Every structure is written in C-alpha cells, then in structure tokens.
Amino acid sequence: MNEPDTLGASLTRSGVSRRSFLKFCTAMASLMALPPSAAYAMADALNRAQRQSVIWLSFQECTGCVESLTRSFDPTLEQMIFEMISLDYQETLQAASGEAAELARKQAMKSSYGKYVLIVDGSIPTKDGGVYSTIAGISNYDMLVETAKGAAAIVAVGTCSAYGGIPHANPNPTGAVAVSDIIKDKPIMNVPGCPPIPSVIAGVLAYFVTYGKLPELDHIGRPKVFFADTIHDRCYRRPFYDQGKFAKTFDDEGARNGWCLYELGCKGPTTYNACATIKWNGGISFPIESGHGCLGCSEPNFWDKGSFYQPLPTPLADNAPVIAAATLGGIAVGTVAAVVSRKHQADISTKEEK
Numbered sequence: 001m002n003e004p005d006t007l008g009a010s011l012t013r014s015g016v017s018r019r020s021f022l023k024f025c026t027a028m029a030s031l032m033a034l035p036p037s038a039a040y041a042m043a044d045a046l047n048r049a050q051r052q053s054v055i056w057l058s059f060q061e062c063t064g065c066v067e068s069l070t071r072s073f074d075p076t077l078e079q080m081i082f083e084m085i086s087l088d089y090q091e092t093l094q095a096a097s098g099e100a101a102e103l104a105r106k107q108a109m110k111s112s113y114g115k116y117v118l119i120v121d122g123s124i125p126t127k128d129g130g131v132y133s134t135i136a137g138i139s140n141y142d143m144l145v146e147t148a149k150g151a152a153a154i155v156a157v158g159t160c161s162a163y164g165g166i167p168h169a170n171p172n173p174t175g176a177v178a179v180s181d182i183i184k185d186k187p188i189m190n191v192p193g194c195p196p197i198p199s200v201i202a203g204v205l206a207y208f209v210t211y212g213k214l215p216e217l218d219h220i221g222r223p224k225v226f227f228a229d230t231i232h233d234r235c236y237r238r239p240f241y242d243q244g245k246f247a248k249t250f251d252d253e254g255a256r257n258g259w260c261l262y263e264l265g266c267k268g269p270t271t272y273n274a275c276a277t278i279k280w281n282g283g284i285s286f287p288i289e290s291g292h293g294c295l296g297c298s299e300p301n302f303w304d305k306g307s308f309y310q311p312l313p314t315p316l317a318d319n320a321p322v323i324a325a326a327t328l329g330g331i332a333v334g335t336v337a338a339v340v341s342r343k344h345q346a347d348i349s350t351k352e353e354k
C-alpha cells in the first residue's frame, strides 16, 4: 500500500504557493489568538502532517451547518480546508449514493481506524428505537456508536449535535439528544451555532491537524479560543448600550442610528460566540450589524428560552444578590444579565472541577 499523502505534497501538487499557505496559517493562528510565531510552527507541522481523515455524519438536522461551511465567502479558506483534510465520507457532498455510500463509510473507518476525526451535525433521536431518523436502514444512534468506536476525536458541529438544538426543543417528539449524551469514552468538542461560523470549523480542524489534539475546551465542551466572550462583550453597539440608548422598534430613529437592540430582545449578553469579532460572509457583517438582535443560537436550549423578541429577564430569581450589587453600583440592566450569565458559567465550571 502507498504511504498516505502529506499535506505539503498535496498542496504542492495543487499549485498552492508557500506564500498562500503561510497566509492561511497566519489567518488561522490569528483567529485562534495564538502568537505570530505560531503561524510558522503551524505551517511546519501542517506541511509534514498527513491529511487528516474525516468522516462526517449528518443526523437529525437541516443541512444548514454543511451549507454554512460550503457557502463560505472565502474560497481560499475553503480550498485549504479541503486540502487539509481528507473528507472520506460526507452524505451531502460525496458523489457516492446508496450501497456505495455505505461502503465508503466502512472503508474510511477501516483504513484510518483509531485516527479519523468524526464530525457530526444534527441531533440523535432516541425514542421508539431511534426510528425517526435512519440512514441505509441504520438508526442514527447505532451509526454514531459504531462510527465513534474508531474515532480519535469527535467534533459536534452545530447546536443540534452539541446540545440537541431545535429537534430537542419542547416537546422533543423524537427524544433528540446531543452526541455527548451518548458517547462517553472519546474526546468531544462542541462547536455550537445555528449554524456555526465556517472559520471556526476550519480553525478547530487546523488546530487538530497541527497539534494532534483538541484545543482547550470550556465547561460545556466549546473551544475557549472562540467561545470565551459573549456577543455583548464585543458588540460594536455596546457604546450605545452603555449610554442607555436603546432602539424601541426595528424602524424607529434609534434603530436607524444603530442603537442597542437589548429592548428588542437581543440575547447577546448571555450568548457566547465569536460572531461580533469573526463575523459572517467573509467578515462582512453579523446579525446585529444587519439590524436584528442575537437569538442566542449557540447556547443550549436556545429555542425554549422564550420569544426572540422578549428582552432578557431580569432579575433572575436565584441571582438576586449579584443583581442587587450590580444595580446598586449603577450598572444598566443588560450588564446585569451579562454578570449573571458569567457567574452562572463560573459556578458550573467550579462544580465540574470539584
């Protein structure tokens, strides 16, 4: 059997110059807040690395996560993604269908057993023997368990596979659960978002290929480098928020002047994601820049938290002391929500560390 291809050889064959490759590594290092020297280390490691085998399973989902990745407005980045990995199985993108597709999955598992990264989008239905979503007659549950066995690591892409997402919302008729509710013996990273930001998916894959491990994760399995801050922490409308200038309707003068959308239901203060910094559509914009509040799509249970247009509830009953202290200090209501959210996250982390 031939030796597996190195990424460097594959890139050279595809006519990708060293300069473009370094540019890509610099962009990836910068995205992940690594020091500039890390770009060279990353280029060196990626050059020698074998293309990472990836098996991508799509379960109970809308295909938005795959659409997000493939409709990236940065073709160079997208090309790099497909050079960096060997996407050995992906139901939406692969040419094979029917029995040939199933064979492709089995072959990919066999040839890279113990080494492949398993990416999953979509939740997994568990009610009634998992009959609500099957592929080739196999329930999503059984396919996940079988494919996870040979995976070096699992990346749950999108809020559905990370936390159950929309299929998990009340009354959850299919008994939808997240990957981490089923698989307990493998490293799992959650990259939530409905859908997730394409550059974030590329960034975490580049990290895995470079360092052979997942990046540091927070208490709910998200890569800290992309999910450490709330949307509110980095929002360009924040100065208006701090001045107490809030749009009251989507077409009033405040809205036209770009004032804060808190009173129109923005969930930015309690939502951890990188939309305000990395943005969407090749870095052009993000939902708040387009005039709509954040829906909180990357948070667990976001669909069950009430209307998207209902302002965040304050005070939250079990955080009265925090709210009282913050309010006494003259801090506006959205900041209080953010303080409460951070305290809640810190409490969970502390509990899990014990």
Ligand code: SF4
Binding pocket: 231, 232, 233, 235, 236, 237, 238, 239, 241, 259, 260, 261, 262, 266, 267, 268, 269, 288, 293, 294, 334
């Ligand atoms: S509440 Fe929303 S619109 Fe206002 S500053 Fe925070 S994230 Fe931005």
Ligand code: SF4
Binding pocket: 193, 194, 231, 271, 272, 273, 275, 286, 287, 288, 293, 294, 295, 296, 297, 298
């Ligand atoms: S701004 Fe909020 S709702 Fe919109 S994509 Fe980002 S996290 Fe999701």
